[in-house]
Amino acid sequence: MPKAIVMDEQPGKPGKVYWPLKSITVPLPTPGPNEVVVRILCAALNHRDLFARQKLYRGAAGNIPILADGCGIVVSAGSSDNEKKWQGKRVLIAPARGWNADLRGPEREFAILGGTKQYPDGTCQEFICVPSSQVLACPPHLSDAEAAAIPLAALTAWRATMVKAVVSSGQRVLVTGIGGGVALFALQFAVAAGAEVWVTSGSAEKVARAVELGAKGGVSYKEKDWAQKLLKHTSKGGKSGLFDAVIDGAGGDVITAAVVLLRTGGIVASYGMTVGPKVVFPMPAVMKNIEMRGSTMGSLAELADAVRYISSKRIVPVVDSVHSLPNIEDAFDVMKVGRNFGKIVVRVQQESAKI
Ligand SMILES: NC(=O)c1ccc[n+]([C@@H]2O[C@H](COP(=O)([O-])OP(=O)(O)OC[C@H]3O[C@@H](n4cnc5c(N)ncnc54)[C@H](OP(=O)(O)O)[C@@H]3O)[C@@H](O)[C@H]2O)c1
Structure with missing residues (x-):
């Protein structure tokens, strides 16, 4: 049997x-x-x-x-x-x-x-x-x-990245906790869409591996003021290095970081809260018109879209x-x-x- x-x-x-x-x-x-x-x-x-x-x-x-x-x-x-x-x-x-x-x-x-x-x-x-x-x-x-x-991870990443955060070519995007299954699909989808993608991780080795997959670079979420450090990397030559979207599965201090990192009206697509089941949404996030969009897995139609995209872009x-x-x-x-x-x-x- x-x-x-x-x-x-x-x-x-x-x-x-x-x-x-x-x-x-x-x-x-x-x-x-x-x-x-x-x-x-x-x-x-x-x-x-x-x-x-x-x-x-x-x-x-x-x-x-x-x-x-x-x-x-x-x-x-x-x-x-x-x-x-x-x-x-x-x-x-x-x-x-x-x-x-x-x-x-x-x-x-x-x-x-x-x-x-x-x-x-x-x-x-x-x-x-x-x-x-x-x-x-x-x-x-x-x-x-x-x-x-x-199935589950690609669908979750597809909805968070492409449907909720509406990532497109030329945008700057942060994917947090890059070692995770969902986060890596989010990175691959955003890179394939032509976005400039940055990551966080608890491990420098994982950031380096994300760079091999097309990320521009990243910082450790274990460091104090990691958002300010990340912004320094993206703001070279006097140009603003603000982000259009954050794709997040960690929660924790993500909105506080988003206030530093996002442009006015930027989007946080939240598909998980590994750090704890709540996040704080402070007044500066309201003042900056930041949108937090919850995202859970996705529909059968979105799974079909994700699988088609994986095939057409030959994502592995x-x-x-x-x-x-x-x-x-x-x-x-x-x-x-x-x-x-x-x-x-x-x-x-x-x-x-x-x-
Ligand atoms: N809403 C949904 O439909 C849905 C679907 C799937 C998953 N989820 C949730 O999403 C989360 C990740 O799921 P997964 O299956 O991808 O997990 P996984 O493969 O086990 O990965 C765990 C992730 O947590 C990250 N992490 C741990 N502490 C962190 C911190 N302080 N700040 C930022 N990132 C941190 C790790 O990053 P590093 O390894 O780079 O340090 C890694 O990306 C879980 O909470 C899960 O329940 C939700």
């Missing part, structure tokens, strides 16, 4: 527990009329998967396959042509349900795959059955691991490491200590494995 990785729920307070993982067996799914069954080749981690194990994620629950990102091959399909066309194709699985195309937000109750009660299925298993409307063709220039890195997602299924704990350990530069991927099975 096919294998699935689930969390083993343990008693304890949120933040004080770390639910162990266990491997279970599940029946091989059969597709309904509008469904396809995907043999998962690679799955990828997001920060939410770590929060879920710590019981810090809404609806986190045991005995449900974990992870939201997956790439695989369609091995069986429902009866109509719409489903049959996917047979044998390498696909990405949409990481959420309930949000089709509305620019403002989900049309129905929004649920993300992987380890929660809201949608009791996930990609860290050998086979998954999903509606055929929820798969997208894999960009052919990518390996399985690179493709599996796309940054994969930090690929771990085998039996070594999945190593994958979580990399994320726990924040050592990663890019996405952490799990190889679920080889394409040639027998059903």
